[in-house]
Amino acid sequence: MTTAAPNYELLQQEGLETSLLEISMGPHHPSTHGVFRMDVKLDGETVVELRPVFGYLHRNHEKLAENMTYLSSMPFTDRLDYFNSMTNNWAYALAAEKLIEVEVPERAEYLRVIMAELTRLVNHVTLVGFFVNDLGALGTPLMYAFREREKILDLFEQASGARMMCNYFRFGGLRNDVPEGWLDRTRELVDRFPAFLDEYEQLLCENEIILSRTQGVGNLSRELAVNAGITGPMLRASGVNYDLRKVDAYGIYDRFKFRVPYTDGDTGDCYDRFMIRMLEMRESVAILKQALADIPEGDIIGKVSKVFKPKPAEAYGRIEGPKGELGFYLIADGTTKPYRYRVRPPSLINLTVLRDMCLGGKIADACIILGSIDIVLGEVDR
Amino acid sequence: MSILGGGIFKGMAVTLRNFVGSYFSKERFITTNEYSWRPESELPQSIGDYPKEEGEQLSDTTTVNHYSRNFPMLLHDTGEPMDTIRCVACQICERECPPQCIYIEKSTEKKENADGKPQFYPAKFDIDVSVCMSCQICVEVCPFDAIVMNSQFELSTPDRFGGLLVRRDDLLKSNDYYHKIHPQEAATRDERMAADKAAKEAKKKAAAEKAKAAAEAKAAAAEAANESKEDTE
């Protein structure tokens, strides 16, 4: 039940003439998660009109990639959604691997799953922190989230040499094997993570202020979600059971036993989006445990030359990124560079329903709705 | 709005536990000690311990982990840097560098390298710190193992025009230094290079032998032909 905006013409006919307050929230605003702007019109505190403005961070990502070799644009995919460089790498590698038809070694597949699920943990845990920060908590949940994120980023750094811009995946495998003892450290982290999640849930999930702030706010109906092309946790919070890890079973996801949390679609509000992410973390931990138990020894990368010329073809590689369906569409024309390179950014597409969710709510609601969509401006603007 | 559910008190119990716990367990803190692969005793304990010697850099002591990468460096083997430089100025890295931060000028004449072979060398090899994004693509595409990543991170400078452009002579580091900062990676790289070299030599040898055999066969054939010729004569 999307709250309809009040009929302002009607109000004015009745003589309750009020002047609207126009505010440009952003591009520099504490709760816009980057250089994003919302031009809002307020009636008192109620949002009457909202216009999202973005593009401040446009870096010409797609055109750049069309002018360099396939490998060279791998580090640029890190910078799309800079929280989840590992999954960005994977989606791009998946698309390019379809072009050149290369076999990925077993160990590399396992490590890819491990990296992707760790990335999902990083993304969800910080997102929840930021979301509660938008709700007005003084950074306490965010600090707890960042503590866990630091531990995972340490692991990323040990494996790939960088904490955020990992640039770790290669066509046909991974750049290098993980160092000695890395898997044990990861097992230890994964074993300890549920205890942290328990504490986090105890802190947040039953807090009455959070409940009353988020429930019934920013409702997104199943129809609108599907029509707008929403993907990821946001779609599942609106009651659609759709997860590419199950649908496509890319990589080796069909080997793991895990569940996909979703709602019955009655509400689809901020609380659902927040809770779906909390529950997904538990499932990620389950996948990680299985992957870490089964990982074999062996090669890390298939036979691929650094610079290659794929046959003219089209390929679309997509994965279930932490934010939704992340896809790379490549057209090869027989040279070392892609003819067309296109990103399907989940952040941007999920952002399109912002206005529909915010109208009629309070200005404080607009902030948390934006927070619950989970955007990263690097990916929105590209 | 309800305050009677007790969820707020649960949350307050969590924060209280963290408040008390932060005095007792170091694990709760955000910074982790796993950051460095070096033993804790070797690390500087506080900022006051640094620098111990003139010119010492923090990154020399804390260096971070096996795969840490911050900025490229050019490798040379044991000996005078310019005499044993591995780079042959083939300019592949310049072409492949995603942000285009490398500038190379090839030398006009050849010079002997560490193996004693005459090779070109870079007359100029500049990398712009402000543009480089530490992605390591140059390392991967280099066919000569001449460029690797340094973990040095103190690159700030008050000079914003000249200082941010690192020149060839500052980029040159010895292979021993590489072994010091990235022991594992350097060892595997050296092993692979040795193997490549051995394979190459074996190939060369095989090729030489083959050539020799072919020549011998040719000679034999010629001889045989001669003989047959002689026979026919």
Next chain:
Amino acid sequence: MSLELIKDILLATVPLLVIFPSLFAFTTWMERKALARIQNRIGPNKIGIPCTRIGLFGLGQPAADGIKMIFKEDIVPRGADKLFHLLAPILALIPAMLILCFLPLEFPWGKFMSGQVQAFLLDSAVIFFFAISGLATLAIFMAGWASRNKYSLLGGMRAVAQMVSYEIPLVLSAVVVVMMAGSLNAKEIADVQTGFNWFVLTPWGLAAFIVFFVAALAETNRSPFDLPEAESEIIAGYFTEYSGFKFALFFLGEYIAMFAISGLAVTLFLGAGDGPFLAVAPWLSVVWFIAKIFGLIAVMIWLRGTLPRLRVDQLMAFAWKFLLPLSIFNILLAGMSHHVTVAYPGTTAQVVTWTVSLVGMYVMAKGLDKISRSTAKPREYLYAE
């Protein structure tokens, strides 16, 4: 004006002007340290004695902050109302400092004074307290309006609405104590409670104390009621356009108001300076008083480290639909219990009234909660295999 009177005035006011700002400095340090520990950080720890490496747990931090504040550039927006922009922080500080006089803080040197300058001896000290503390609202509105910034204006409007609303439960919960003590004089209210007869130890007193404390949080714009300065929504609210020393004055005013309202809570409910060992050393009452204030402030910090903030409409609903009926009902209960205990002295009557009061309060709170609350509760989720 006689010399005696001037001496008395100085004796009565100078300690307040010295003690509370120093306590403010200490409290900022304490708050930062406690919040840091809650968030598993260390907090300020570097600044101690200048030119040495002695950190003193970062106790020098407030001084360093103060120096920084003074030397920062004072920026006034071009479109701002210059006069009001200047006056607002001053006006925010004055009432906060003024109401400190109404706290029954009996310094050891008080017995040398003639008594006519001690404001808490006024017959209507409590009313004065509320009257003057209400002036802070105006300062905040002034700041929000004068800055010529829409965020400031929103913050100012929020502040006015919030402070006016929460003043009512605040006053109504204090009424219970005034009824029981039969006086508006802060000193008399304190005297009634000596010997651990604290009002908080009665059912109606406890309920009134909780309502008072919640309303006090809202009055001083503390989390979870910090909407006027809600960072994630309206930047910094009414002091968005303030910098340098004007900002510091706002900050100081806010903390002093916090001390003052905690002091009033201590006076009304927690027995003012009452505590053990007073017979041995009467001067301890000041220590007890300030210790109790700090206890309340510690709870405020703890709440701030835990809770997110409410939304505007929820805030208003909470004040008008929950706290206000509850405090009115509490007055009723208190009056009833008073009359019953007067009419039937004895333990049985007391036990009965106490039980009735407690049960009544609980039922009332639950009922109000049912009526006004939304259906917010944890949900169940589905899983797809």
Next chain:
Amino acid sequence: MTQEITFWVLAVIAVLGALVAVRRRNLIHGVFALMIFFAALAGLFLLLLAEFIAAVQILVYIGAVGILLLFAIMLTERVTGDDARDITSRGSFWGWVAALAVLVFLLLPAIQSADLPQTTEPYNPSVKALGQQMMNPYVVTLEVLALLLTAALIGAVAASQGGEKKKEDADDA
């Protein structure tokens, strides 16, 4: 002596505040000037040892009436106070004359009867006594007033609720 100085200072502030309040075109400035007048008045009450009245003056007139005025102004278009000019009108001279005439007319009896009490006994009206007065002889008045205010409150709520309902009806239709 001190009291006289205080009286004159407060009186001048009060008069100036009142003048600014009526003459400023900037509404917010006007309201704040009015509040200064109220505060000075509270000071005058204190000078007369009527501390309770002073407190109530601050509580009600500054804390409630003033805020109410500000709220009302926030609902108008004049909220930013751009046109901050003094009011001038052609008839102001006759206005002054009329105002002074009324003042003189009001003060005349006071000036004529010169037997104003020169000194008063130090009179200390306690709040308790005031409360007892209100609860005993004047209890009916008090209750009637309370009833009136409650009725007004309910009326206001009903009026606003009715508006809401009408809007909903219109929405449905």
